[in-house]
Amino acid sequence: MSHNEATISEQASGLPAIQVYNTLSRDKESLVTVKPGEVGMYLCGPTVYKPSHIGHMVGPVIFDTVKRHLAYSGWKVTWVVNITDVDDKLIAESSRRGMTMAALAEEMTADYLENLAALGVTSIDEMPKATDHIGTIITFIEGLIAKDRAYASDGDVYFDVQKDPDYGKLTNRSVDAMQGEGGSTADRKRSAADFALWKKAKDGEPAWESPWGPGRPGWHIECSAMSEAILGDHFDIHGGGLDLVFPHHENEIAQSESLHDCPMATYWMHNGLMQASGASGKVGGRPRGEAGEAESIEAQTAAKISKSTGAEPFKTLLARHEPEAIRMLLLSTHYRSPIHFGEEPLAESARALEAFRRLFARNERVCGTSFYALPSRTRQLGDVAVAAAGEEVTALRSKFLTAMDDDFNTAIAIATLFDYVRVVNKYIDQHQLEANKPEAELATLAAMMDTLRELTGVLGLFVAPPKASGGADEALVGQLMELVIEIRANARKSKDFATADLVRDRLGAMKIVLEDRADGTGWSRKS
RNA sequence: GGCUCCGUAGCCAAGUGGCUAAGGCAGCGGAUUGCAAAUCCGCCAUCGUCGGUUCGACUCCGACCGGAGCCUCCA
Numbered sequence: 001m002s003h004n005e006a007t008i009s010e011q012a013s014g015l016p017a018i019q020v021y022n023t024l025s026r027d028k029e030s031l032v033t034v035k036p037g038e039v040g041m042y043l044c045g046p047t048v049y050k051p052s053h054i055g056h057m058v059g060p061v062i063f064d065t066v067k068r069h070l071a072y073s074g075w076k077v078t079w080v081v082n083i084t085d086v087d088d089k090l091i092a093e094s095s096r097r098g099m100t101m102a103a104l105a106e107e108m109t110a111d112y113l114e115n116l117a118a119l120g121v122t123s124i125d126e127m128p129k130a131t132d133h134i135g136t137i138i139t140f141i142e143g144l145i146a147k148d149r150a151y152a153s154d155g156d157v158y159f160d161v162q163k164d165p166d167y168g169k170l171t172n173r174s175v176d177a178m179q180g181e182g183g184s185t186a187d188r189k190r191s192a193a194d195f196a197l198w199k200k201a202k203d204g205e206p207a208w209e210s211p212w213g214p215g216r217p218g219w220h221i222e223c224s225a226m227s228e229a230i231l232g233d234h235f236d237i238h239g240g241g242l243d244l245v246f247p248h249h250e251n252e253i254a255q256s257e258s259l260h261d262c263p264m265a266t267y268w269m270h271n272g273l274m275q276a277s278g279a280s281g282k283v284g285g286r287p288r289g290e291a292g293e294a295e296s297i298e299a300q301t302a303a304k305i306s307k308s309t310g311a312e313p314f315k316t317l318l319a320r321h322e323p324e325a326i327r328m329l330l331l332s333t334h335y336r337s338p339i340h341f342g343e344e345p346l347a348e349s350a351r352a353l354e355a356f357r358r359l360f361a362r363n364e365r366v367c368g369t370s371f372y373a374l375p376s377r378t379r380q381l382g383d384v385a386v387a388a389a390g391e392e393v394t395a396l397r398s399k400f401l402t403a404m405d406d407d408f409n410t411a412i413a414i415a416t417l418f419d420y421v422r423v424v425n426k427y428i429d430q431h432q433l434e435a436n437k438p439e440a441e442l443a444t445l446a447a448m449m450d451t452l453r454e455l456t457g458v459l460g461l462f463v464a465p466p467k468a469s470g471g472a473d474e475a476l477v478g479q480l481m482e483l484v485i486e487i488r489a490n491a492r493k494s495k496d497f498a499t500a501d502l503v504r505d506r507l508g509a510m511k512i513v514l515e516d517r518a519d520g521t522g523w524s525r526k527s
Numbered sequence: 528g529g530c531u532c533c534g535u536a537g538c539c540a541a542g543u544g545g546c547u548a549a550g551g552c553a554g555c556g557g558a559u560u561g562c563a564a565a566u567c568c569g570c571c572a573u574c575g576u577c578g579g580u581u582c583g584a585c586u587c588c589g590a591c592c593g594g595a596g597c598c599u600c601c602a
Contacts (some may be wrong), residue, residue: 026531035572046602056602088600171600172530191572195600200543219600241602245531272532273596289590304596329578333540337533338595345539348552355551399549411541415550429559454593497561504563522565 009014015074016379021336021407022236023268024170028407031350032264033236033368038076040235041067042227042265044244045081045127048108049090052115053311054326054341055241055274061241061327062271062335064121065460071123071371072458073379080230082223083109083129091205102131105513118323120460126230130222133229134208136216140225141197141210141258149258155200155213161193164254170268171246185287195251197221220251224264226250227258238265240335242273243304245515258447272338274305296381305341324466325350330411331459352418356462363449365519366433367442372465376454382454388447389423392423400455417455434519485514485521492516 026364033039043063047433067079085105109129116124129138134248136300143152152161161167161175167173175193183367196218201207207214215480217225227235233256240249249268255262305311317326329349333339360371377385379401381390386394396416403412427448428434431441456462484503506513511526 018547019557025532044602047600084600114567171597174529242531242596243601245595271602273602275595304601316580337540348539362566409541412549415541418550422567426568429567429579438530492561495561501562508564513564514563524565 002076002282007237013063014380015393016401016405018070018073018405019407020267020269022266023270027176028269032266033075033237034232034234037074039070039078039237040231041077041079041237041239042223042235042246043079043238044223044240044248045083046108046112047084047087047089048105049093049396050108051313051315052108053305053314054317055311056112057115057119057121057241057314057326058274058330058339059241059271060116060121060124061119061330061368061460063269064123064333064411065458066237066239066269066408067123068460069408069458072508073405076300076376077123078125078231079123079227080126080128081124083127084111084222085109085131086206086222087219091315103130111315112315115318119327120323120463124461125358128226128230130217130226130431133222134217135228136229137225138198138208138210139227140255143259143329144197147258149195151190152198152212155211155215156188156196157198157218158189158194159251160190161195162191162255164258166222167193167254168250170250170253171251173246179333187408189356195220195247199257216417220248221255223248224252224255224259227252227264228488233260233264234262235265235268237269239271242270245270271335272333274311274341275338276305276311276341288318304338304449311457321346322350322353325336325353326416327461332414333518334411355418355421356456357466359424360462361522361524362399362425362428362434363445366428366437367446367449369446369464370450370465371449371453374450374456376452376463378455379517384449385447385454386442386451389428389451390444390448392418393448393451396420400458406459413455413459417452420455424452434517481512481523486521488514488522 015037019028021028023349041063043059045060048051063079063081071077083105086101088108090101090104094101097104115120141150144159145152145157148160149163150157160507166495175191198210198212198215198221199218200212201216205216206277207216227238229525238249245268253264258449263294277501293364325346329341329345330339332349332352366372382397400413400416403409403416424445427441427445431438432443433441434483453462488503491497491503507514507523513524513526515522515524
């Protein structure tokens with residue numbers, strides 16, 4: 001209700017109406033920002049103790065797309081992704097590898113950043129590290145203690161869940177039902193669900209001085225402290241994987257809202273988790289009550305990819321698959337749904353990519369312009385420019401944008417792009433643009449491609465040409481292919497189809513496809 | 528046991544209280560081609576099961592069956 005007035009003011013500033021699914025309300029809500037025209041967005045980033053795997057890439061790709069769409073639509077977006085570089089897991093891993101925690105964190109952060117870059121996640125504005133914000137964190141904790149929401153206990157500091165009346169509101173949990181972490185810390189806490197804000201250092205552990213003695217931050221506090229420092233007490237969108245809803249985000253809310261007496265984030269967005277399709281058996285998680293029956297062999301079970309499943313490092317995945325196919329796969333399912341991941345789905349995405357790239361190549365033959373060289377556009381510019389591309393394209397663009405405005409429905413957006421490709425191909429077919437080159441029609445084609453570039457840019461797809469797959473001899477291969485094609489063309493001219501077909505078949509065996517078009521013969525590699 | 532969510536064609540995957548239930552892959556028929564490839568045209572689902580609400584449900588409610596996630600510092 002209260003959103004309505006603000007929605008109007010948001011629209012008054014010329015911004016489109018956007019719906020966002022909010023985990024807090026379990027419903028879609030209109031986007032109304034704290035500051036009109038600006039969006040502050042925080043995504044929980046990785047704990048950098050191991051090389052990242054595909055699961056770590058889901059959130060960044062999705063929120064990169066969210067940011068692209070909001071920025072394209074006219075908001076000024078500030079996107080923060082934190083790096084958690086102090087944590088029990090880092091301590092354990094670094095001592096196992098005989099290196100300092102800082103060195104481990106640096107290595108794994110570099111790995112993470114390279115993987116993001118490969119996927120085209122380029123729009124992160126700030127990546128604060130927990131260890132750069134120890135002071136912020138300590139001040140935050142002191143604030144909570146001063147408000148009697150937290151208490152020191154033998155060098156630790158805990159958040160007092162009993163003092164927080166709406167604790168559990170994000171996940172609909174009651175404090176009583178909470179078991180909390182057991183073990184040695186249990187007797188230092190007032191109630192089981194209390195969680196650590198500050199942990200006392202044991203001998204030899206990395207430690208920072210604090211009012212409670214040497215120690216390190218607990219898990220959730222760095223996000224509360226750093227989001228406050230960069231985005232303020234109340235910002236717009238907080239994101240993360242569904243597995244973080246509890247306890248991580250629940251606890252962030254508890255800390256931040258107890259200290260600030262205002263909402264931490266207006267919208268809580270959670271992405272679905274990667275599932276390894278075809279994985280056998282259940283992996284990880286709490287065992288279900290009874291002993292499991294024998295797994296049916298044919299049964300396609302899926303299991304969340306996590307540290308416990310031993311998902312392969314993203315780097316080795318990249319050795320086998322194009323990053324763009326991975327991005328395409330991540331965006332072709334709605335972001336709140338689980339994504340089935342595996343070799344087969346990836347291969348299918350790669351095939352989907354080809355339909356677009358064939359059109360780009362076709363356009364280049366006709367117009368001489370590279371798709372990748374086309375400039376990106378804002379939404380407002382596109383509103384005007386699209387008319388030149390014709391009615392069908394105008395309708396598709398509007399369908400695309402409606403889908404994106406409705407909780408970032410990238411699946412529908414991509415579906416309209418497939419329709420789009422068909423419309424353009426048909427246009428080229430019908431006007432025989434490859435044979436003749438009538439100026440007016442070429443201009444329309446160019447307008448179509450401009451708008452396609454506008455839309456794919458929103459998804460972060462096809463922003464750069466794919467890396468050449470071949471080695472150093474690529475130029476030589478090109479020359480040889482020209483020669484082979486010329487010789488084959490002569491055979492065809494003299495109706496020696498046996499020779500022409502032999503050449504094509506033998507090349508096919510080498511995964512090279514020949515296409516005899518009206519304007520000549522082209523070749524491409526088959527994936 | 529508590530809390531979330533899902534079950535749509537051979538496979539993947541959107542979506543809707545009533546109009547032709549998106550799109551992709553695979554398949555089939557056609558145009559085009561020397562034959563192919565590419566491209567275009569066409570075909571290919573009554574929405575887990577059983578009840579209920581409703582003039583009308585695949586869409587709302589309930590039960591059941593099946594699957595996933597969280598309740599353990601996993602993105």
